[in-house]
Amino acid sequence: MSFVAEFDALPLDAGLKRSLSASATNVREALTKSPLALADFAGLISPAASELLEPLCRRSRALTQQRFGKVIRLFAPLYLSNECVNNCKYCGFSRDNPILRVTLSVDEVLREARALKEQGFRNILLVAGEHPRFVSKNYLADCVRTLHDEFPGISLEVGPMETEDYRPIVRAGAEGLVVYQETYDRALYAELHTAGPKRDFNWRMETPERAYAAGFRRLGIGALFGLADWRFEALCVAAHADYLLRNCWKAQLTISLPRLRPCAGEFEPLTRMTDRDLVQLVCAFRLMFPDAGLVLSTREPAKLRDGLVPLGITLMSAGSHTEPGGYTGAGKEHLHQTVHGRIVELGASEWASDVHATGQFDIADERSPMEVADRIRRLGYEPVWKDWDATLTA
Ligand code: SF4
Numbered sequence: 001m002s003f004v005a006e007f008d009a010l011p012l013d014a015g016l017k018r019s020l021s022a023s024a025t026n027v028r029e030a031l032t033k034s035p036l037a038l039a040d041f042a043g044l045i046s047p048a049a050s051e052l053l054e055p056l057c058r059r060s061r062a063l064t065q066q067r068f069g070k071v072i073r074l075f076a077p078l079y080l081s082n083e084c085v086n087n088c089k090y091c092g093f094s095r096d097n098p099i100l101r102v103t104l105s106v107d108e109v110l111r112e113a114r115a116l117k118e119q120g121f122r123n124i125l126l127v128a129g130e131h132p133r134f135v136s137k138n139y140l141a142d143c144v145r146t147l148h149d150e151f152p153g154i155s156l157e158v159g160p161m162e163t164e165d166y167r168p169i170v171r172a173g174a175e176g177l178v179v180y181q182e183t184y185d186r187a188l189y190a191e192l193h194t195a196g197p198k199r200d201f202n203w204r205m206e207t208p209e210r211a212y213a214a215g216f217r218r219l220g221i222g223a224l225f226g227l228a229d230w231r232f233e234a235l236c237v238a239a240h241a242d243y244l245l246r247n248c249w250k251a252q253l254t255i256s257l258p259r260l261r262p263c264a265g266e267f268e269p270l271t272r273m274t275d276r277d278l279v280q281l282v283c284a285f286r287l288m289f290p291d292a293g294l295v296l297s298t299r300e301p302a303k304l305r306d307g308l309v310p311l312g313i314t315l316m317s318a319g320s321h322t323e324p325g326g327y328t329g330a331g332k333e334h335l336h337q338t339v340h341g342r343i344v345e346l347g348a349s350e351w352a353s354d355v356h357a358t359g360q361f362d363i364a365d366e367r368s369p370m371e372v373a374d375r376i377r378r379l380g381y382e383p384v385w386k387d388w389d390a391t392l393t394a
Contacts, residue, residue: 022046044284060283075123084129086196092264099358108330122386123153130159148173166214176218177211184236226260226269254293286312318372323359
C-alpha cells in the first residue's frame with residue numbers, strides 16, 4: 001500500500017483536535033516515552049507543550065547528541081535552472097512570473113560546483129524548476145556524472161519523475177532525492193497549484209517511494225510552512241516520515257522545515273508559524289524520529305539558526321544562492337525573460353545593467369560558509385563538509 005492510501009485513511013482532524021486539547025500531563029508522558037506514536041507527537045506540538053519548551057529542548061538536545069554527536073553537516077544548493085512549467089502561487093519561478101531565466105550548461109554547472117568546492121563543500125543539492133525539455137533525465141545524469149568525482153554527496157531537488165527515469169541519475173552517482181509536498185491539505189494544494197503537472201497531489205506524494213525503488217539512499221521530505229496550519233502539516237509530515245521509515249528502511253530520512261520567504265510574485269504567507277513554534281517542532285521531530293536528519297536552510301535568520309544548532313538540527317545549508325549562476329555569474333550570456341511562459345528578448349537597457357537570473361526566494365542568513373562554520377565551532381559543534389567517502393565503501 002502506498003502512502004497515499006495510508007494518508008487518506010489517517011484521522012487527521014482527530015489528531016489535530018488531540019493536539020489542541022493535549023494537557024501538560026500528556027506532554028510530560030510523551031517526554032519520557034520511547035518510541036513515540038503519532039498521538040504522542042500530536043501532544044509534543046500542542047499549545048500545552050509550548051509551555052514546556054525547556055524540558056522539550058533538553059530532551060531533544062540529549063537525544064541528538066546521543067545519535068549524531070556534536071556535528072553539523074553542511075551543504076549548499078546549486079541551482080541548475082529556474083525554468084518551470086508549473087504555476088505555484090508561492091514560488092518566484094512560477095511559469096507566469098516575468099523573470100529572468102536560464103538553464104546552466106553542464107560546464108557552467110561544473111564551474112558553479114567548483115566555486116562551492118573552493119569554499120569547502122563536498123555535499124551539494126542540485127535544484128531546478130520542473131521543465132522536462134530543459135531539465136531532462138539525461139541532463140541531470142550528465143550533471144551528476146560530471147560532478148561525482150569531486151563531490152561524494154550529491155542530492156537532487158527537481159521535478160518528480162518516473163522510477164525508470166531516476167535510475168540513470170542514481171547510476172551516475174546521485175544518492176539523495178528531496179521533495180516537499182508543500183502542503184498536505186488537498187483543497188489548498190489544488191488552489192495554490194494552478195497549472196502544470198504539479199497539480200497532481202498523489203503523484204507528488206508518491207515521489208519518495210519511486211525514488212527509493214530507483215535506488216536513492218537518502219530521502220528528504222517536508223512541508224512549506226506558511227500555507228496550511230503548521231500543526232496540521234507537522235502531523236502529516238510525521239505520518240509520511242513514519243511510513244517511509246517502515247517501507248523504505250534502507251534509506252536515510254531527512255525532514256526539512258522551510259518557512260515561506262519573500263519571492264517574485266510577492267505571495268504573502270497564509271498562516272503564521274512563529275520562531276517559538278519552529279523550535280518546538282524541531283524538538284518534536286527529534287523525539288519522534290531520533291535518527292532522522294533535520295535540515296535547516298538559510299531561509300532562517302542567523303540568530304535563530306545558531307540557536308537551533310544544539311537543539312536537534314543535523315544539516316544546514318550555508319552561503320546559499322537561489323538563482324542559477326549565483327556563485328560565479330555562470331549562464332549570464334544566455335539569460336532570457338519570460339512573460340506568461342513565452343520567451344521575450346531583453347531590451348538594451350536591461351543588458352546594460354548587471355543582470356543575473358532571478359532567485360527563487362530571498363535568503364535571511366547571508367553569512368559566508370566560513371562564517372557559519374566558525375560559529376558552529378564556537379558553539380562547541382563540528383562543521384562537517386563531507387560525511388563519507390565513496391572509496392571507503394567501494
Ligand atoms: S515551487 Fe517548484 S514547481 Fe512550483 S513554480 Fe517553483 S520551481 Fe516550479
